[in-house]
Amino acid sequence: DIQMTQSPSSLSASVGDRVTITCRASQSISSYLNWYQQKPGKAPKVLIYAASSLQSGVPSRFSGSGSGTDFTLTISSLQPEDFATYYCQQSYSTPFTFGLGTKLEIK
Amino acid sequence: QVQLVESGGGLVKPGGSLRLSCAASGFTFSDYYMTWIRQAPGKGLEWVSYTSRSGSTLYYADSVKGRFTISRDNAKNSLYLQMNSLRAEDTAVYYCARVLSSRCFDYWGQGTLVTVSS
Secondary structure, eight states, X not given: OOOEEEEOSEEEEOTTOOEEEXXXXXXXXXXXXXXXXXXXXXOOEEEEETTTEEOTTXXXXXXXXXXXXXXXXXXXXXXXXXXXXXXXXXXXXXXXOBOOXXXXXXX | OOEEEEEOOEEEOTTOOEEEEEEEESSOGGGSEEEEEEEOTTSOXXXXXXXXXXXXXXXXXXXXXXXXXXXXXXXXTEEEEEEOSOOGGGOEEEEEEXXXXXXXXXXXOOOEEEEEOO
């Protein structure tokens, strides 16, 4: 199985900050990497698919990059509604594994 | 608009069975692969199972293989998860989701809670 390692596991930041979350795969997954945002009590929502494609309706302050084993999710200027937990997920091969999540909290 | 609505969760004893349903609307259900994902209380996301458009190709996580069965009824726009031999570690919110060609999960239901406890 492909292991997904996300870092950091938690992060405190302020509105307006630029934030980067990283995800590393245990083997190459090409660009089969997706990012999700989850708020408490809600289902996850896809932000970025195929490593760098912005899902329709997602604000342009979210961006993704990387290929192979190393990936990043960047939020260019944090907004109050961005405080949530973020997960990466590989869709290269089953089982489709998720990272353990990054909880983004208000500083 | 796309809607996915899960049902069938509840409290069940260890060793028991439960069948989850996911009713889809707002899109051509038979055009999409579908999947189940779960989330134990306070934990991260775990992919559970995945079915092709026709239901002829099925995949499972090792943790549920041999105990859970995914199926679909395209005439009823519905996805199912039959869960047998349930264990305490199967306690989770179960989500159904639509799968895109990139194999990302673009629409999710609201989830249904399954609690396995004596």
